[in-house]
Amino acid sequence: MSHAVVFDAVGGPEVLKVADVDVPEPGTGEVRVRVLCIGVNRPDLLFRAGLYPVKPTLPQSRLGIEALAVIESRGPGVTGLNVGDRVLVGPVVQQSEHGVYGEHVVVPAAQTVLAFEGADDLVTTASWMAYFTAYAGLVTSGGLQAGDPVLITAASSAVGLAAIDVARHLGAVPIAATRSSAKEEALRDAGARHVVVGRDQLGDRVRAVTDGRGAALVFDATGGPEFPSTADAVAEDGTIVVYGWYDERPAVLPTRWPMNIVGHTNFTTTQDPARLAQARNFVAAGVRSGAFVPRIDRVFHGLDQAAAAHRYAAEGGQFGKVLIALD
Secondary structure, three states: OEEEEEEOOOOOHHHOEEEEEOOOOOOOOEEEEEEEEEEEOHHHHHHHOOOOOOOOOOOOEOOOOOEEEEEEEEOOOOOOOOOOOEEEEOOOOOHHHHOOOEOEEEEEHHHEEEOOOOOOHHHHHHHHHHHHHHHHHHHHHOOOOOOOEEEEOOOOEHHHHHHHHHHHHOOOEEEEEEOOHHHHHHHHHOOOOEEEEOOOOHHHHHHHOOOOOOEEEEEEOOOOOOHHHHHOOEEEEEEEEEOOOOOOOOOOOOOOOOOEEEEOOOHHHHOOHHHHHHHHHHHHHHHHHOOOOOOEEEEEEOHHHHHHHHHHHHHOOOOEEEEEEOO
């Protein structure tokens, strides 16, 4: 038996509870791992609330898409991973079955990569999904090039901050968008070339810092009815990469054309072993060189703090990553 966070009905953080669960032996293509640290991500919150595209299997649904762990055993057909290896798990596709909010979990080996060397557990956990999402969204889906101005919405989130680092590393020009003036200085310190506070006349203000052209790429996690305001900031025939929806209301289609709108999901990359390895090596090299410095906003300790971590993350005031350490 082991302990894991489960929920029997969709709802707020209060539905989460710690329960005793059986941990099966890994099947074909699976590994069983001991979890060291969990990354709290927006999909966790949406999944718990029943708002994620993949729905929970109730009762006793598990949750969680990202963790640092150690392999305890491996099933038939697993190659390239050994017992004792430190691995980064995620993004997990089927949270109900393979959710990582637990002491010991079974996950598909294809949804793991070898952990980075030279960084502690917290930094390693905080690096993976944030920088993986930023790299895959900006480069694989968005085609970001050196010199491109890129507008990053929800810039104080873990992915937003990672996107600033990735854009700078590739020679692009990061423009951070935030709703809070209190975060403006911190975003500049994090490497944003320009910071835009608030949504009023967003397009005009982005054009003012891009010689009237607008952003070649917009990296958007907001969506919702204000999506046309976001779209107004993109250059003619530029690209908007939509990778999330912090605003859960329906998005409104923009009327300003031509532009390209791309819906990004990390699962496209994880289904391609070569692309996944490329993304892992890109992130690992950036962390190792110091080009990528994940910002950790807060660390909760123990599975019994999962609900508190979800409440905190849902408030939206964090600057960087929220983690749950199992110590």
